[in-house]
Amino acid sequence: DAGVIQSPRHEVTEMGQEVTLRCKPISGHNSLFWYRQTMMRGLELLIYFNNNVPIDDSGMPEDRFSAKMPNASFSTLKIQPSEPRDSAVYFCASRDLAEEQFFGPGTRLTVL
Amino acid sequence: GENVEQHPSTLSVQEGDSAVIKCTYSDSASNYFPWYKQELGKRPQLIIDIRSNVGEKKDQRIAVTLNKTAKHFSLHITETQPEDSAVYFCAASNSGYSTLTFGKGTMLLVSP
Numbered sequence: 001d002a003g004v005i006q007s008p009r010h011e012v013t014e015m016g017q018e019v020t021l022r023c024k025p026i027s028g029h030n031s032l033f034w035y036r037q038t039m040m041r042g043l044e045l046l047i048y049f050n051n052n053v054p055i056d057d058s059g060m061p062e063d064r065f066s067a068k069m070p071n072a073s074f075s076t077l078k079i080q081p082s083e084p085r086d087s088a089v090y091f092c093a094s095r096d097l098a099e100e101q102f103f104g105p106g107t108r109l110t111v112l
Numbered sequence: 113g114e115n116v117e118q119h120p121s122t123l124s125v126q127e128g129d130s131a132v133i134k135c136t137y138s139d140s141a142s143n144y145f146p147w148y149k150q151e152l153g154k155r156p157q158l159i160i161d162i163r164s165n166v167g168e169k170k171d172q173r174i175a176v177t178l179n180k181t182a183k184h185f186s187l188h189i190t191e192t193q194p195e196d197s198a199v200y201f202c203a204a205s206n207s208g209y210s211t212l213t214f215g216k217g218t219m220l221l222v223s224p
């Protein structure tokens with residue numbers, strides 16, 4: 001298995017633009033998580049899905065952030081419009097029933 | 113909700129010394145405690161975990177201890193090597209479909 005796959009790995013955009021981050025979880029994992037990591041705030045959980053259903057989105061900072069999981073093998077995190085303070089590394093992670101959680105390589109987002 | 117505190121925030125040791133990182137948690141229902149290692153520019157990776165039905169677990173130079181009464185758990189690295197230099201995160205969760213609550217991380221620096 002290739003592990004959790006994220007794209008793009010790096011994204012540089014200008015303030016006000018829409019940004020879409022993509023994630024493919026490990027096959028067979030039924031939970032998917034989106035995290036944001038910054039030096040100031042550490043590793044923050046944004047939202048998580050169980051069996052493709054959003055369970056807890058209390059970590060989503062604002063209405064500018066939205067996430068979807070249309071099927072078991074794909075999820076997106078969208079920021080519209082983006083702002084400089086959204087600059088961070090965004091990780092997707094998936095988990096199996098044994099609870100071991102695997103992280104993807106992350107997307108480094110820079111909003112100018 | 114769960115709150116995980118981690119100490120110290122930075123730890124510098126000489127190669128060959130031992131390193132200990134400590135975490136406390138607040139939710140007595142938590143029963144799964146993983147530790148992640150994150151090298152610079154990389155994803156967090158699980159290095160060891162412990163469940164509440166055991167008090168200690170070892171894997172080569174790494175060990176984790178759990179004290180459920182005091183609600184704290186610790187990571188012990190013996191015979192440290194420069195490649196152990198990284199940020200280490202502890203986490204806690206209530207098993208099932210709950211989420212991991214992460215500590216703020218400890219930057220471990222091992223000097224040759």
